[in-house]
Amino acid sequence: MTTGTKTTQNVRRKAGERDGLLRPDWQYIEHCNLDHYTPEDWAIMNRQRAEYLAEERAKQALELLAASRNAPTFGYLINNYEHCLQTATMLHRDGHDEETVVTGLFHDIGFIVCPENHERFAADLVRPFVSEKNAWMLEHHGIFQRIYLHGFYESEVAYFIHAREHWRGHPYFDWTAEFVERYDIVAIDPAIESLPIEFFEPMVRRVFSDSPALARSSA
Numbered sequence: 001m002t003t004g005t006k007t008t009q010n011v012r013r014k015a016g017e018r019d020g021l022l023r024p025d026w027q028y029i030e031h032c033n034l035d036h037y038t039p040e041d042w043a044i045m046n047r048q049r050a051e052y053l054a055e056e057r058a059k060q061a062l063e064l065l066a067a068s069r070n071a072p073t074f075g076y077l078i079n080n081y082e083h084c085l086q087t088a089t090m091l092h093r094d095g096h097d098e099e100t101v102v103t104g105l106f107h108d109i110g111f112i113v114c115p116e117n118h119e120r121f122a123a124d125l126v127r128p129f130v131s132e133k134n135a136w137m138l139e140h141h142g143i144f145q146r147i148y149l150h151g152f153y154e155s156e157v158a159y160f161i162h163a164r165e166h167w168r169g170h171p172y173f174d175w176t177a178e179f180v181e182r183y184d185i186v187a188i189d190p191a192i193e194s195l196p197i198e199f200f201e202p203m204v205r206r207v208f209s210d211s212p213a214l215a216r217s218s219a
Contacts, residue, residue: 022052058201058208061125065109066197077190080111085194086187092195094182102126102207103134104183105200107141118142129207137176140167144180 013019018028026048029041037045068081076083088105096104103126110121123138144164146152167173 021048022055023048054209058205061106061109061208062197062201062204065106068112069197071112076188078188080108082190082194083111083187084108085197085200086189086192087183088200089192089194090183090187098203099130099207100134101200102204103130103138104179105204107138107179107184126207129210133172133175136170136172137179140164140172140176141180141184143167144176145185148180148185 021028027044029037029045031037031041065081065084068079071079071081073079078086084105084107087107088101091101091104106122106126108118108122109125110118114121119139119142123135126138127135146161146163164173164177167176
């Protein structure tokens with residue numbers, strides 16, 4: 001039975017319709033159960049997937065961040081979207097490279113949707129495209145922030161607040177401490193004029209088109 005294909009954006013798919021393919025020369029796999037996929041089907045999927053991710057990954061990461069553009073706050077003077085823009089703006093104005101600016105842009109992308117583990121959320125998002133230094137910083141920046149959050153924790157046990165000391169001497173300790181102090185805890189100021197997300201979009205696309213992680217694994 002032939003079914004229609006939904007191509008109009010922002011229109012919910014109706015029963016019986018298929019979502020559109022990214023490329024007109026791509027093909028659907030005509031099964032509705034992964035258990036029925038053949039090796040030939042997976043070969044097609046993997047080939048199309050590689051091109052799909054190359055084009056869509058940066059776009060959808062930016063859309064995820066932009067979804068909170070008009071979100072309210074629960075007490076901060078600016079929302080999390082503006083916080084991320086401020087961090088990226090300050091990094092850019094201080095002359096950091098594009099990879100680091102993009103890392104800053106996404107550092108708190110999971111702060112609202114994955115608050116219990118937002119550091120790992122951000123690190124895993126950009127890990128394939130950034131250096132070990134920046135991935136490590138993202139994964140640990142919450143721990144490094146604790147010493148500044150006076151009264152935040154119900155029980156301010158010294159070893160918990162100063163847990164970052166466990167990592168003193170690590171090659172990326174100083175950078176993580178600098179990021180938190182200079183670009184994270186101060187990026188909640190409505191007086192800071194941040195650059196728009198459109199300014200960072202080309203950077204994100206360039207960074208997401210490269211893969212230091214892949215280069216390291218093949219070296």
